[in-house]
Amino acid sequence: MHPHSRIIVTALIALAPSVAPAAWQVISSEPGKRIEIDRSSITRDERGRTVALGRIILEKPIIDPKTSSAYRIVQALSSYDCAARSYSTLKRSYFKEEGQLLREDEVKVQVDMPVRSGMLDDKLLREVCRPKAGGEAALAARRTADRVNEASGELRKANEALLQNDVRRANLQTPPQAAEKPEGESRRPQPAGPAASTAPMPRPVRQAPLARAEPGADAPRAGRAQPVVRPEPAGSARPARSAHWSYEGETAPEHWGSLKPEYALCASGMRQSPIDIRDGFRVDLEPIQFRYRPSEFRVVDNGHTVQVEVGGSSISLLGKSYDLVQFHFHRPAEERVDGKTFDMVAHLVHRSEDGRLAVVAILLEKGMEHPLIQTVWNNLPLEKGEYVMPPGLSIDLAQLLPAERSYYTYMGSLTTPPCSEGVLWLVLRQPQQISAEQLAIFARLYRHNARPIQPGFGRMIKESR
Structure with missing residues (x-):
């Protein structure tokens, strides 16, 4: 081959788009099946929706009623609306084993299905819609860290102020020799000296951890110090946790309102x-x-x-x-x-x-x-x-x-x-x-x-x- 031709061929190979190998990542593993997603397949379509390839790998093959053959892998190409938390299936492929295609089905009527929190679809949606690492993601992470540090500093200051107030109240209200004694034990004179006039220090208030935002929970706003929860006095009654509703017993319809x-x-x-x-x-x-x-x-x-x-x-x-x-x-x-x-x-x-x-x-x-x-x-x-x-x-x-x-x-x-x-x-x-x-x-x-x-x-x- 002519040297110039060899250079041109080499350049064309370098410029040609390469097909990325599948990068299957396990999302969920349960008895009898495993759910995976191909991270290399995640793309955006012309509507701005996210398209990704996922699959279910069964432990035991099952019979396909259309072909009367057995398959063990079901692969689905799906389109996700990350904002609306919904998805629709575009195509399904059935494999006897890895790489052994049995049949493919194009979904003619594509219907958006809602994604429910906590379910397997929710795990897939979060993986598919998770932003890729980059400049914007790194900037957002830095901003979040700054807000967390600011909130932590304000929370620390609030705890220190509460601790100082407790110390002042203890010095004003507790007599120097008013150490607690078990009932029936006679009071003995305290020895003179600096130790006798020193009030016992209250236990420091532990700094409350920053709450994590969970779905459906009332999460604290970043940048605002949250109030410290103090120990309740002994014998105080805590409100009972709300019971879930049902159709009989103490949670029957006549009790729902309470x-x-x-x-x-x-x-x-x-x-x-x-x-x-x-x-x-x-x-x-x-x-x-x-x-x-x-x-x-x-x-x-x-x-x-x-x-x-x-x-x-x-x-x-x-x-x-x-x-x-x-x-x-x-x-x-x-x-x-x-x-x-x-x-x-x-x-x-x-x-x-x-x-x-x-x-x-x-x-x-x-x-x-x-x-x-x-x-x-x-x-x-x-x-x-x-x-x-x-x-x-x-x-x-x-x-x-x-x-x-x-x-x-x-x-x-x-x-x-x-x-x-x-x-x-x-x-x-x-x-x-x-x-x-x-x-x-x-x-x-x-x-x-x-x-x-x-x-x-x-x-x-x-x-x-």
Whole structure:
């Protein structure tokens, strides 16, 4: 080869973009599976979202129903919205073993799924959205360190001032010879000298550590000295820690309002739910516009009910749009209609852009098996608080809607703490059927998870005529 040609080829190789090898990092390791992320794959797309490659490595292979072959690795290319804390899956790849591709699936309908704090998706989101080391990150770290040092200095000064005040009070209030003696022991004269006139020094106040900001916790502001917590006098009663709410016993619905200050509306609210729907105005209500479409889903037993999170669906009413966030179940149905009770109810929770809630209630009564509910039951998690998100499976909430969609409507509240009011309730008049076996499955998980009927207080109720 000509020397000049060899130089040109060498230069082209040097300038050609190289494909970075995968840099898999373990995010979570559990019995039977390992979750990893490829840090070298993290990029930004044209919309400003973060795209990254993650995978699940199973200890034992499972059979792929589409190919009848076994796979052990599921790899997913996902798009993350770091600000909104949501993600959508772009593509899934199934591998028999490392490097042995079985099949790939492009996700045609990409739906943003919310990320819940403390769950595996939250770990992935934090890794994907973690800023890379650089000038801006280093500058931010220095600024944070300066604020912490400033706060620590002010806290130290505050502690020293409190210590000096304690010393002054001890010198003024404690007689020189007033050393504590056990009961029944006679007082002996103290020897003269400097030691006799020296008051015992109080124990120094330990400097409180700077609190860490945890999700949901009230973290102290940087740069402000926090008050020192002094030891409580012996025998003083500390307030009992607030108990979590439930449907029976000391934390049952009749006690919700006293469990925590933020639950006060559960006892004092004038627009609480559920209610016995009766004596409504029969008028021409605007039809609810349901824009439900198939989407991925994930199921969780949150300790109060079975809840299913979905995305990509919405309703419209009176010119306002509400996105479907999740749906869950109660047994028996919390609502009554003219005093009539129902076996169960599904509550479909929607939220508008301004944060207002609209709940569509679908009453359920014993009859034929419902396929959508069976899909949910098929994917129940084995443990409370754990999520099941079946790969390659979607759910269409339109299947849960009755053919006749007239409804009752009124303004109410959440039926669980904190019982927030201002919720638009839309109770579909025609019940849907659920089989006795499906009812029995939910009853084994939750025998009773319904809030009792609340006073109407003269609220207006309207119904389709």
